[in-house]
Each structure stands twice: as structure tokens, then as C-alpha cells.
Amino acid sequence: MPIVNFNSSRMSGLLEFIExxxxxxxxxxxxxxxxxxxxLGVPGxxxxxxxxxxxxxxxxxxxxxLFPELPIGRSVLEMGIARDLEGTTQELELVRRSVDRARAIGARVAHICVAGNPSRAKxxxxxxxxxxxxxxxxxxxxxxxxxxxxxxxFIVRSYQPGDATDLxxxxxxxxxGSWGFCPNTVDQIEYRSQMPNTSNQGILILNDGDKTAGYCWTCLSPLNESTRGVIGMIGVVPEYRGRGISRTILLASMEYLRSLDVADISLQVDGSNTPATRLYTSVGFEKVGELHWFELLLS
Known part of the structure; x- marks a missing residue:
């Protein structure tokens, strides 16, 4: 089976496959x-x-x-394969094509996340x-x-046009310094704030006067016949850490998602981040599975 580069004329076929x-x-x-x-239109x-x-x-x-994250020397690979081709040489060739591309653009490491797919992990x-x-x-x-x-x-407010630079x-x-985090640009934040799974109301900012102390970026994800709320990112500016405001912004964001009548609320967190897992467990989140990140050194 040939492997070809994506172009706009292949969009409908790709979306049909995703479905x-x-x-x-x-x-x-x-x-x-x-x-x-x-x-596919995210800047960069x-x-x-x-x-x-x-x-x-x-x-x-x-x-x-392949998502290039060259400021931190890595590229992140996302993939999907027809079920009857899982674990085959065709799937392997897709991986190799992306790895070759990652090397070509100067990435030092390639990462891929695997959830519930033993054949891919192997x-x-x-x-x-x-x-x-x-x-x-x-x-x-x-x-x-x-x-x-x-x-x-402090006050909790929603993201507004013009907030992209501060956010x-x-x-x-x-x-x-967090594992796997590549600094965002203002253009990327502005673009992502307008995507179909996101709304200005769902990006909550915690202000201390006119200073941004923390934020939580929520989004929506399809879940079979319904919709799932997602805590995408929650962050506290270093000078405000240790004051318990992560819990404040988390619960405000969960309250917003509940107002949308979502089926449930999910998040993903580094299992070695004990303060974060303790926070999420304390408000009622339960661990339902694991996602394994794999790494290949390219240099």
C-alpha cells in the first residue's frame, strides 16, 4: 500500500477514515x-x-x-490505523515515515502515546x-x-478576545521545565481558542487584581452518542503556587463543564506527579486507565 503526503484534496478521505x-x-x-x-491548521x-x-x-x-516541537527538540507522533492492519508492516512503515521526517527537521527525540494497544507498544x-x-x-x-x-x-473569569498574550x-x-511541554506562541493560543471543541467561556482565568495567577483550559470531546468534558490544561503561575488556587480554578472549570450537561469529565495526568494526582483524587476523579508514552532518540 502506498504512503502519500496529505493535501487538501485528500481531506474528505481522511475524515471518512477518522469517522x-x-x-x-x-x-x-x-x-x-x-x-x-x-x-490540521494549528500554526506551525x-x-x-x-x-x-x-x-x-x-x-x-x-x-x-507529526507535530514538530523544535523549541524543545522533539516531535510528537499521532497515528491511526484500520483495525485489520494493526501490528502489520503497513503500520510500521507509517511510524518509520514519521520518524524519518522528524530526523529531517532536526528533532532530537520522537514521542508517541499509546493507550490500550499492546500490538503497537510491542x-x-x-x-x-x-x-x-x-x-x-x-x-x-x-x-x-x-x-x-x-x-x-481573586476572581474567576472567562477568556476574552485580547487575552491571548497574557494567557x-x-x-x-x-x-x-515540565516534561513534554513546548512553549506556545500567541498565534497558537489564539487559534486553539477558536477551535470547535473550545469556547471562550470554557477557558477560565484566575485573576489576582489585574495579574493572571492561574488558568484552566477546558474542552469537549465526543463520547459515543454523547459529549465528554475535558480538563485540558490547568496551570498556576510560579509565584502563586502553594496557595491552594489549583483547586479553586479546577472546581470552577468543572462547574462550567457540568452546566453543558456533559456525560462526565476526564483528564490525563503524569502518574508521577503526586501533588496533581492527589488534587484530582480529592475532588472525586478516579483512575480508569493508563497512557504510555514511548520515546525514540534520534541523534
Missing amino acids: SLNSWGPQSRELGLGTFQQS LFPEDNCFLLEEGGRVRGFSL MLEAEGFSRVRVYWDMVWSQDELPDQEVPPG TEAQNSAFE
Whole structure:
């Protein structure tokens, strides 16, 4: 089966393939396909160079998508394959094509996340990848949220047009030095704030006067026939750490998601980050699975 570069004329075929991998209802389908399509336009991605399609008889049977994160020397690989091709040489060739591309653009390391796919994990290890991180998949599905008051002097507000610069600075400051975090640009923040799975109301900012102390970026994800709320990122600016405001912004964000009548709320967190896992467990999140991050050194 040939592997070809993505271009706009292949968009409909790629979206048809993405839909085939999921069991979406009409509402979930619109959300899932719209989000995937818009993700190809994130500034700096260049899908014509970094997205590869496995085709058979003109139909897409698999894809690999490489997200360049060269400021930290890495590229992140995302992929999907038809179920009857899992663990085959065709899937391996998609991985190799993306790894070659990562080397060509100067990345020092390639990362890929694997969830519930033993054949892919085995294939990656045979290619020289090693497991370097285990993230927890956590879900909240209770009836009530714990009580929480906003600390005196602080306010929680929604993202507004014009906030992108301040939010970019806060996010980059909050996550500087964290494993796998690549600093965002203002253009990327602005673009992501307008994607179909995101709304201005769902990006909550905790202000101390006119200063940004922390934020939580929520989004929506298709879940079979319904919609799941997602805590995408939650960060606290270093000077405000240790004051319990992570819990404040987390619960405010969960309250917002509950107002949308989502089926449940999920998040992913580094299993070795004990303060974070303790926080999420304390408000009722439960671990439901693991996601394994694999790494290949390229230099």
C-alpha cells in the first residue's frame, strides 16, 4: 500500500477514515470531525509536510501526523490505523515515515502515546522506542462537586478576545521545565481558542487584581452518542503556587463543564506527579486507565 503526503484534496478521505475508527452519534460526529479538521491548521504544523496517509485503492487506511516541537527538540507522533492492519508492516512503515521526517527537521527525540494497544507498544519497542512516562486517564462522574470559595482578592473569569498574550505568558511560565511541554506562541493560543471543541467561556482565568495567577483550559470531546468534558490544561503561575488556587480554578472549570450537561469529565495526568494526582483524587476523579508514552532518540 502506498504512503502519500496529505493535501487538501485528500481531506474528505481522511475524515471518512477518522469517522470509521469511532462510534459517534450525529452530534459527536460533528464535534469529532470538526475538531480533527481544525487541528490540521494549528500554526506551525504544516500538514502537507508532516501528515502521511496509507492508501489502498484510493481509500485511506491509516495516517500518521507529526507535530514538530523544535523549541524543545522533539516531535510528537499521532497515528491511526484500520483495525485489520494493526501490528502489520503497513503500520510500521507509517511510524518509520514519521520518524524519518522528524530526523529531517532536526528533532532530537520522537514521542508517541499509546493507550490500550499492546500490538503497537510491542512494535514500537522492536523499533527501538522505550517507555518513558505513564499518564493516568482519570474520570469524574459524581452527582455533586465539593464546595469551594474563591480566595479573597481573586476572581474567576472567562477568556476574552485580547487575552491571548497574557494567557500565553501564564501558560509558558506555569509549565516551564515540565516534561513534554513546548512553549506556545500567541498565534497558537489564539487559534486553539477558536477551535470547535473550545469556547471562550470554557477557558477560565484566575485573576489576582489585574495579574493572571492561574488558568484552566477546558474542552469537549465526543463520547459515543454523547459529549465528554475535558480538563485540558490547568496551570498556576510560579509565584502563586502553594496557595491552594489549583483547586479553586479546577472546581470552577468543572462547574462550567457540568452546566453543558456533559456525560462526565476526564483528564490525563503524569502518574508521577503526586501533588496533581492527589488534587484530582480529592475532588472525586478516579483512575480508569493508563497512557504510555514511548520515546525514540534520534541523534
